[in-house]
Amino acid sequence: MTVLREDLETTRWSPVCSYTDLLPERGACALVDGRQIAMFRTFDGVLYAIDNHDPFSGAQVLSRGIVGTRAGEPCVASPMHKQAFSLVTGVCLDDPAVSVPTYRIRLAEDGTVEVSTG
């Protein structure tokens, strides 16, 4: 219980959009505290959030990639040069030495999508 209380106290959740603003298997970008967060809703309804910054091109574009799976791992392919990033870990599946930050994302009871950069 103590752990959970600490968690509640330290995590700041920002509401960004409604769940229906996110299309299945497509991303959208939110601007939170000056940070660009790419959010994805997969086919089974699970939400993921990673950084929007594509480390290979330097452009803020990962939210515009194609969402799919690689060997069952949900991933997004950068629209710039097609490197795939795991939505779970942020690790680049084509070059595991490269990764992008992941963020916490949840669905509030009223259908609002919330992310945390903390």
Add this chain to the structure above:
Amino acid sequence: MSRLVIVGHGPTSHRLVEALLAKGFAGRVTVLGEEPRSAYDRVALTSYLTGKSVEDLTYPVPEGVVLRLSSLVTAIDRENRTVTTADGHVEPYDVLVLATGSSPFVPPVPGRDLPGCFVYRTIDDLDAIREASAGAAGGVVIGGGLLGLEAADALRGLGLETHVVEMGGWLMPRQVDEGGGAVLRGHIEALGLSVHTEAGAKEIVAGPDGRVSGLVKPDGETIEAQVVVFSAGVRPRDELARQAGLEVGPRGGIAVDDGMRTSDPAIYAVGECALHDGMVYGLVGPCFTMAEVAADRILGGEAVFTRADLSTKLKLLGVEVAQFGAMEGALDVTFMDPVGGVYQKLFVSDDARTLLGGICVGDATPYNTLKPFVGRDLPGAPSELLFTGGPANMELPDDAQVCSCNNVTKGQVCTAIAGNGLTDVAGIKACTRAGTTCGSCVPMLKKILVAEGVEVSKALCEHFAYSRAELFDIVRVRGITTFSQLIAEHGTGRGCDVCKPVVASILASLGNGHILDGEQAALQDTNDHFLANIQRNGTYSVVPRIPGGEITPDKLIVIGEVARDFGLYTKITGGQRIDLFGARVEQLPQIWKRLVDAGFESGHAYGKALRTVKSCVGSTWCRYGVQDAVGLAIALELRYRGLRSPHKLKSAVSGCARECAEARGKDFGIIATEKGWNLYIGGNGGFTPRHADLFASDLDTEELIRTIDRFLMFYIRTADRLQRTSAWLEEQGLDYVKQVVLDDSLGICADLEAQMERHVATYADEWRATIEDPEKLRRFVSFVNAPGTPDPSIRFEAERDQVKPVLIPLEAVRS
């Protein structure tokens, strides 16, 4: 041995240079060529008249080789080891190779020097024949051999009433016997050519203008003709060797030993000029082998040239003719189908067990399957082999020669497949050179691949075990309209950036509404998703359609105003359009609202779809134009706009043969003729440029559009993912595509046309539909939680009075 000089620059000379460099020859190589152009593929010479360009036929000149063109060598000074050219240049050598080729034999017929008489050997000859044919009605070829029939085909292609006169009793006497010659004659006469056997030329007569007007046969009959082509055999070019005192044969040819060395040990001779063991060779295969042997010897090797295989397989005037091994034997078995025009004969030993040779006319299948068995036990009864093509699993022995042009055995092919993990014919060609010259063994190479258990994976990605063409058929035949249904029933997982755009394209080609409707939106890559082209800083570019490149001043002004008001970088594209760069996603609908209101629509620059139909200004303005190129280009662009395909599609229309629109660099290009339009297909620029092939000639506009409809839909149905028409055409073969599209050999043309009609009827502008749909517009934001906020990471600076992106410095990406 530092200075090597080669006299002559034809295919054999080129092959010698390649072989020397491949084997690591370190000295200086100088090639002296008589023609004004470098070596070209003489085997494919006739294709120069049917659309191939000089560049298409020309071999690349390897780096580091000194090539002197228009340099006829007139003398060899063997004592001082130099050669002298007609223009006085003196070239010293340590080793000299004569590759002087042969010259056409012109029999001493009165009138043979009249204007209008030609030989058939060089590109210059073909240019002259083409020019003379322009105003001519009839043509005669003297000589009914292989080259004579090629020349006859060329004259027929140039629109002449064509005759062939042959001294012997039947056509192609070197390759076929009398029975085969009779069947061949039937084929050729059916094409409208006149064949005269046991006939020569008594005299060539001139008309009042001093040019050829006809050929008088020995029986006194006159054939009216303004063009006469001599094709009565060739003679080795040995005059230089003779003059230098080298040993030559009694009937010509520079005598060489098994190592291609002449009577002077510092001088070699290769190709058609060389006489080996009493034989002069005119076929490319033995000549290439000579080049390989000479290269090996020059580098100190011990390669040996042995009496060469004279097997031939070719397609003349659409008729397959082949001969292999011996042309006689103790026993022979003949299969003849006078209705189908097929004649096949096998020669076997007296015990009927050993194959000695064969002749084929009309269907050369036995050449492909049985040639490697020459000199060996037959794999079945001769009659069964001819009737059924032999047992399906005929095992070739490892030392059987598969490619006679490059002397490659089955064993070498198998070793290359196993050793390099090859999975396709292209790999075999690269590793062994088999199949790279005449290509007749390619079907055999495919069989060997299959027999070796190589299974080429056609799976699109980990989610679908099917090729794009197979998926297209599944979607079409089963009437599937969603990705979810397709992957649930025919795939695994949830797709990826490979299969999703492919399925999106297939659904779009089959007409499933707007590409951003429902689930389709999630399948599109970012370009199709935002209907614009992503650029390096994450902004997009906008290309409005400008059909045929024709635009009014008012519309030009609108584009200028839009670009100015949104601060876009403006550039003219290669496809006669205007590209506007630097738009953020939230600006795209505003930009397009202005463009749509002014009458513009999507240019599909973002899609694997028809891009543009370029045009020259055509007969409306140009004093050379013969047809309205702009009018046709606009009609084609409006007909095929929005058509999604395996890769982008580009087209162009030129109003005359000067080809200012560069139509032959396009997927489908149209060039105006006096009588209508010539259609070329399979061209592109890009990484591997390719000139389009002539597909059909002198079509009227209706025929042209019907042909393009069929061609495009057949390509869309059968091409692989991201396969341009050029690679697709090479894979399918021009003849096959002609059969399907022009002759409807698969019986699908009505279906292809109907499919295109549906596309044309249901086309709607994607951008207009998008700005009219608030649901679709909601996606055009940089930030879902701050729709009005532009992406702060996008910044511009000025260059040459326009904007350019400020590039984001890349941090070290690897942790």
